[in-house]
Amino acid sequence: MRSGPRSRRSTRWCSAPRHYRSRRTETTEGYEENFALFYLSRHVLGQALAEPLSRAQHPVVVNVAGPxxxxxxxxWDDLQLARHYHGGAALGQGGKLNDLLGVSYAEQHGPAGIRYVLIHPGVTATGFSGEYDADTLPHIRSMQRDAKPVEAALxxxxxxxxKPTSEPLSAFVEGRRIPVGTRDFDPTAARRLRDLTDRLLARS
Structure with missing residues (x-):
């Protein structure tokens, strides 16, 4: 996570955590770990920062998630993959949940001037954090060999x-802007996810 100066002039927040698990694992609070780290943590932190962000001159949230x-x-009927878990499916769904998070966050907080940016910089030579099974590991090794250096992704x-965009929500894949007005960024689905998330957190 990167955060810029907390001032009236400029407040920035950038989020990018995730960790691959070949076996389904839960946090101490009972959340599936990919769901908790890749999606839920960003939802909770983003909501907590909305008020201080709204006081900044050019507030922006950058979510590195692969839109x-x-x-x-x-x-929808098994967001935490209790019945049919696969590590790749968990990360794939997590990326989509972050798209919907961006839609709902922009809907909620865009009127306060907060800009939300979804970014996929391409496969990057970071730590490839995870616990990989024997079938997955060769693919990960191949990705590591072909990954771009961090300085090229930054x-x-x-x-x-x-230099945030003027729109409440925008999305980029390897520097190319992609549309966010398609059904894959459906506001109704985003509101459904927000409602499910709020009810889940209310039970915690």
Missing amino acids: GAGLELVQ PPIVDAID
Whole structure:
């Protein structure tokens, strides 16, 4: 997470945590770990920061999550994959949940001037954090060999932080802007997810 100066002039927040697990694991609070780390933590922190962000001159949230996948990835009746878990499916769904998080956050807080940017910088040579099974590990090793260096992935992220778009929500894949007015960024689905998330957190 990167955060800029907390001032009336400029407040920025950038989020990008995730961790692959081949086996389904729960947090101490009882949440599936991919769901908790990749989606729920960003929802909770973003909501907590909305008020201080709204006081800044150019507030922006940058979510490094890989936007643009289809809504069919969302298992609405089993968001935490209790019945049919797969690590890749958990991360794929997490990326889509972050798309919907961006839609609902922009709807809620865009009127206060907060800009929300979804970014996929491309496969990048970071830590590839995870616990991989024997079938998954060769694919990960291949991705590591072909991944771009971190310094090559940073410019579009820095640009989004320093020069946010004028629209409440925008999305970029490897520097290319993609539309957010498609069904894959459906506001009704985003509100459904927000409602499910609020009810889930209320039971905690």
